[in-house]
Amino acid sequence: MSGVYTIVKGNTDISRLLQGHINGSLTNAEKEQLLAFLSNLDNVEDNMDAINSVCEQFVGGPPLYLEGEVEEMIQQIIQTNNIPLKTSTNPTQTGKVVFLRGMRWFKYVAAALVILLVGYYLWPNAEKTKTDLVQQISPSFNDTPLVSGSVLLTLSNGEKVALSKVKSQSIKEGDLHVKNENGTLTYEKSNVVVYNTVSTPKGVQFNLSLSDGTVVQLNAASSITFPTSFSGENRVVRITGEAYFEVAKNSSHPFIVETYKDKITVLGTHFNVNAYPEEEGVKTSLAEGKVRVNNTVLVPGEAYKNNEVMPTNIAQDLAWKNMVFDFNQCDLKAVMRQISRWYDVDIVYTSVIPSMRFYGKMGRDLTLVQILSILEKSDVHFKIEGKKLIVSK
Template sequence: MQNDLVFSDELLAVLFKKWSDQPLTPAEEQLLAGWLAASPSNNKAIDEILDENWVKTNLKGWNNPNAEQIWDRSRAQAAVVTLNNRKRLIPYWVRFAAAMVLIATGAWFWWPQPNADKQVITEAQQSDTKDIPPGTRIATLTLSDGSSILLDSVTNGKLASQGNTEIRKDTAGRVSYSVTHNGRSTEDIRYNTMSTPNGGQYQLVLPDGTIVFLNAASSITYPVAFTTNTRTVKITGEAYFEVVADARQPFIVETSKDKITVLGTRFNINAYADEKVVKSSLMEGSIKVNDRILKPGEAYSNGKVFATNTDQDIAWKNGIFDFNNVSVQDAMRQLSRWYNVQVVYDEPVDETFIGKIGRNLTLNQVLKTMEGAGAHFRLEGKTLHVSR
């Protein structure tokens, strides 16, 4: 699809998406009308994306395990919209095409709630000013003797031995533990700690095969071998667990406020000290947080169990910022940890965002995407200023 203006294909995809959901605002009508009037090729682009065969042909290379589901859902949600005072049917493949472009490029939309007019913001281009790259795989492993290993600086292979346990960095960049001698003993229990800085994350395979994803500014402390009646670890910050089942040896996670007991399951714990609450979210299986039992799709916080959006809770693990119904303050805390910046509010900002974006973008790209959606940003070195 070609166009002669700075309007991107992503912007068109967002507008098509909004057509499928609800009528365009007057500002968006004007935006699109101006784009259509600017060049005959833009009108051709509209005709192309309204042609089902063209869409199918041009999206053949798009690879996503949920493509068929997205297509089926889009087929069922055709919409009638008004454009330049003419009603026209927006076929289901327009919604599908918009979804493909959005997901494939990282472009997205969001708007403040609830008082301002909804705005569409496209993916930002690289800024000419000094930028800050996204976080990456960085962590420090502290051994039981107090020595430290900078995991991003060492090659794959054996890192150390702790008692009867060998510590390795595998080809996937994960740290894994292999116990060479099994035995239940409370003697000489050795503990390691993996910690990530702001702008870092890492994966860990515990001695029992449990997989841990550690978010930025987080830590996990654990024995190098589970030799007692429980498999107990302690975390700060945020971590996602895929626990290997063992009914004889329950898996326990301790935070500053809660104790989570599991047999085998997938769950996420957000226990950052600067967050208002500690939140445990269950994706699969069953866990007990303090004295409350959770089912999949539920979360625990401050003594209460409630339904939660688990996809949003673990979006960070999947490389996404999910800011749907997230306040400016909550979003800025996530950006602060991932880009290692200090956030300063030049004036009170009371807005709620809606949207998603990849965590692989630079900070300037993220900020330009968010700019104008109820908040404005100014980056000075490692300090991010926020205003209305």
């Protein structure tokens, strides 16, 4: 692993030890000191600022681990180093480490020990996995980070315009003028009211600015239909797939997003809507402000899906717009759906889908082979045939 990580938060001693471990500069005595520190769950919980700081930097890298593997690896780390795990829940407990999934500290230990102690050593082995995987790829496969399909603008008369072919130009539809510059489509206020649709292919994101100043970011394999100029009481758009909205405030004219299932009403706010049909329900996540989904009001940090309100990890919900895959707590099928939409491959399962959950983040600028080589650290194997991605145990 290359690069030097700097920890900016937390207790000075643990920060120094964690930084030294990541940078490979610890002495044997310091390694023992770090292991002893992390084996005490009270220490871990009391110093989460320092641990979270380095995890935030390092978990964005390649290591991914299955939920079932976490416990086993922590067990092996502690036993291999002959250091007993001290818990605050049962200080007399001896022998095998007992992991309590419901305990608040479980995720702390998992992050600290698995990411910092295990991930550091396992990642270099991914190059061998990648070599093995390449041998299973058909010669015609083009392993590029993104597909090269064009974003399409469908005008009110049905004409389709490939936006990649009209960069830095204005698009005219009657008296309507639309600017297409720097990867953003901008609609100016006009008396012309017709409906346009912007559609993204797999592997491509796109931004547009509506006539009221609302900014929309479309994820891959998504679309938005909207009026070229808002008139009437409400500002109404309709989406498929996924989109992030920064809505221009106008209390007199509520902004409404329609999906195949839900209707989201806002006055001015930032929120994300995931309405891919294959995701089995529309998920609306609120980052800022207030929205009403059907008849339910959300506050920041909440999401609405399948008629239920739930707390949500906003950073994870918005990771896509920052060009990141965030697979934390995702099962295999959820991971594969994201990969299918981004790399334009069709997923084929040849066996019973393993029950597993993944933890970790990866950049969307990685190639498909790089992504799969990391995922193959789990008990899953991949083979690429044309546009088919075959998944097996």
